Amino acid sequence: MEKYTIGIDFGTESGRVLIVNIDDGSIKGQCVIPYAHGVITEMLPTNDGTRLPRDYALQHPGDYLEVIMKGIPHAIKDANISSSQIIGIGIDFTSSTMVAVDEKGKPLCFHKEFQNNPHAWVKLWKHHGPKKETEEMFKLASSHKESWLKNYGYNISTEWFIPKCYEVFCKDREVYEKASLFLEAGDWIVSQLTGKVVRSNCSLGFKAFWNENSGFPVQFFEKLHPEFKNIVSSKLKGKIGYIGEKAGVLTDEMSSLLGLPKNLPVAVAIIDAHSAVLGVGSSKPHQLTMVMGTSTCHIMLSKKEIHIPGISGVVKNSIIPRLYAYEAGQSAVGDLFGWFAKQVPESLMKEAKEQGISVFDLLEKKASHLEPGQSGLIALDWHNGNRSILSDADLSGMIVGLTLASKPEDIYRAYMEATAFGAKIIISNYEQAGLKINEIFACGGLPQKNDLLMQIYADVLNKEIIVSASDYTPAVGAAILGSVAAGKENGGYDSVEEAVEKMKQPILKTYKPILSHVEKYKKLFQIYQQLHNYFGITKKSWMKDLKSL
Numbered sequence: 001m002e003k004y005t006i007g008i009d010f011g012t013e014s015g016r017v018l019i020v021n022i023d024d025g026s027i028k029g030q031c032v033i034p035y036a037h038g039v040i041t042e043m044l045p046t047n048d049g050t051r052l053p054r055d056y057a058l059q060h061p062g063d064y065l066e067v068i069m070k071g072i073p074h075a076i077k078d079a080n081i082s083s084s085q086i087i088g089i090g091i092d093f094t095s096s097t098m099v100a101v102d103e104k105g106k107p108l109c110f111h112k113e114f115q116n117n118p119h120a121w122v123k124l125w126k127h128h129g130p131k132k133e134t135e136e137m138f139k140l141a142s143s144h145k146e147s148w149l150k151n152y153g154y155n156i157s158t159e160w161f162i163p164k165c166y167e168v169f170c171k172d173r174e175v176y177e178k179a180s181l182f183l184e185a186g187d188w189i190v191s192q193l194t195g196k197v198v199r200s201n202c203s204l205g206f207k208a209f210w211n212e213n214s215g216f217p218v219q220f221f222e223k224l225h226p227e228f229k230n231i232v233s234s235k236l237k238g239k240i241g242y243i244g245e246k247a248g249v250l251t252d253e254m255s256s257l258l259g260l261p262k263n264l265p266v267a268v269a270i271i272d273a274h275s276a277v278l279g280v281g282s283s284k285p286h287q288l289t290m291v292m293g294t295s296t297c298h299i300m301l302s303k304k305e306i307h308i309p310g311i312s313g314v315v316k317n318s319i320i321p322r323l324y325a326y327e328a329g330q331s332a333v334g335d336l337f338g339w340f341a342k343q344v345p346e347s348l349m350k351e352a353k354e355q356g357i358s359v360f361d362l363l364e365k366k367a368s369h370l371e372p373g374q375s376g377l378i379a380l381d382w383h384n385g386n387r388s389i390l391s392d393a394d395l396s397g398m399i400v401g402l403t404l405a406s407k408p409e410d411i412y413r414a415y416m417e418a419t420a421f422g423a424k425i426i427i428s429n430y431e432q433a434g435l436k437i438n439e440i441f442a443c444g445g446l447p448q449k450n451d452l453l454m455q456i457y458a459d460v461l462n463k464e465i466i467v468s469a470s471d472y473t474p475a476v477g478a479a480i481l482g483s484v485a486a487g488k489e490n491g492g493y494d495s496v497e498e499a500v501e502k503m504k505q506p507i508l509k510t511y512k513p514i515l516s517h518v519e520k521y522k523k524l525f526q527i528y529q530q531l532h533n534y535f536g537i538t539k540k541s542w543m544k545d546l547k548s549l
């Protein structure tokens with residue numbers, strides 16, 4: 001009888017549940033559940049009239065539970081298999097997405113007294129609320145030459161876990177005191193399934209200043225504020241689980257609610273982008289995976305540890321046991337295209353409707369008739385700040401070269417090129433630091449949706465790009481970890497590498513650079529680099545000033 005695992009990918013806008021065959025990685029069933037409350041940026045769902053500050057991005061934890069409660073039964077039905085064929089579950093989640101819970105694991109926003117308090121809600125990875133707190137942390141850490149900074153590209157991002165916790169500490173002490181634990185959302189889901197708190201070494205390592213040799217920097221927390229020191233012994237408690245391990249088994253209550261076998265193994269959670277690396281089939285050094293969706297993460301595997309300025313982090317054993325994983329990223333890629341697609345004139349929306357295609361596809365079609373450089377435009381892709389290599393959430397986007405003849409497709413293409421130039425800066429940074437890149441994979445929702453984008457990336461990077469045939473690689477990665485959590489004794493696998501080999505997704509296409517484009521993009525990239533350095537380094541205060549007027 002064939003065996004399957006469940007992989008659940010919690011993205012920015014939706015949760016996706018897959019039922020994956022563990023022998024060949026084929027997807028037998030699926031269910032995508034958009035979050036009913038989406039990304040909460042303006043007003044809390046309780047709608048008491050309070051507007052959220054700019055830069056807030058919150059979520060409703062009930063939306064995640066719906067993915068579990070509705071998504072799992074639907075996906076099993078879609079797969080048309082017996083639930084007894086399921087041998088394990090794996091979870092991946094955007095990160096750092098932080099949930100503050102009470103002693104029973106209930107999110108604080110579910111408490112009546114906190115329902116109108118933004119700090120009691122889930123803080124999504126792209127919540128940029130803790131800017132001031134992050135600056136304070138960074139100043140202190142760099143002035144004390146904190147040794148753990150080197151693991152984070154010598155910087156701290158507002159998008160990470162500790163800045164989010166410190167934001168609650170500074171802005172709302174009542175919520176802080178009431179929180180029994182602060183959890184990564186992926187670990188919270190695992191705790192809902194198993195009844196146990198097991199914190200993933202992947203998100204702890206990349207987002208919480210934790211290191212497997214030195215633990216949390218308790219003394220630094222104390223320097224930050226004497227009362228913040230206790231966060232480690234109180235609100236960050238919990239067993240630490242490693243990628244490839246079992247976090248626990250499904251509680252009896254969950255098995256009967258979901259119609260799943262009793263004692264079903266549940267894997268330690270993994271960050272979504274990192275999970276995609278497994279789904280793509282990357283498990284060797286010198287491979288780089290671009291996980292392209294709302295944002296892009298550029299993840300590399302290597303046997304060696306190098307401390308590289310400007311990256312998001314380097315953590316051992318966080319994707320493939322014994323290898324170092326490196327992460328760098330761009331905070332707005334699909335999000336930038338999505339924002340632009342909403343700004344186009346009515347006439348374009350009408351044209352797309354008449355052709356029965358999306359505005360994205362219409363813009364892509366029109367932009368594909370342009371040659372590199374033809375529009376005379378160049379853009380900076382910092383519409384959600386710059387994650388790598390400048391690590392500055394205050395930076396914003398721009399477009400240079402506009403004339404009265406500029407068309408929406410010119411701007412759209414300039415934005416696509418800007419994200420490719422941003423990726424080139426990140427990749428060059430890895431290479432200059434001594435990480436050799438032999439292969440580049442691309443996956444996530446974007447590569448399959450946008451052919452022109454992938455050709456532009458191949459041309460700008462002047463490298464071949466191997467695109468995965470699956471737009472669900474994070475969920476497949478989670479299913480891979482579910483099969484390792486099950487272990488050989490239950491028909492699963494003993495090692496992550498073995499499971500990756502069996503369950504990795506097929507390749508859709510390899511994009512090769514077009515030489516004439518490569519030459520033109522080399523020139524455009526030089527201009528991009530100058531804009532990048534001028535507005536991102538020399539005159540970086542300008543963008544901050546504009547926001548604070």
Ligand SMILES: Nc1ncnc2c1ncn2[C@@H]1O[C@H](COP(=O)(O)OP(=O)(O)O)[C@@H](O)[C@H]1O
Pocket residue numbers: 011012013014292293294295333334335336337338339360361444445446449450
């Ligand atoms: N054809 C397209 N071209 C460019 N961007 C697109 C296209 N279709 C969707 N997008 C953008 O891609 C993002 C969705 O990516 P996806 O990987 O599916 O989600 P997530 O990042 O939440 O995992 C959205 O930000 C959307 O604006």
Ligand SMILES: O=C(CO)[C@H](O)[C@H](O)COP(=O)(O)O
Pocket residue numbers: 011012013093094095096125271272273274293294295296297327329
């Ligand atoms: O920071 C990240 C991983 O470390 C991701 O960018 C974040 O989780 C959002 O992912 P997505 O664009 O797939 O929604």
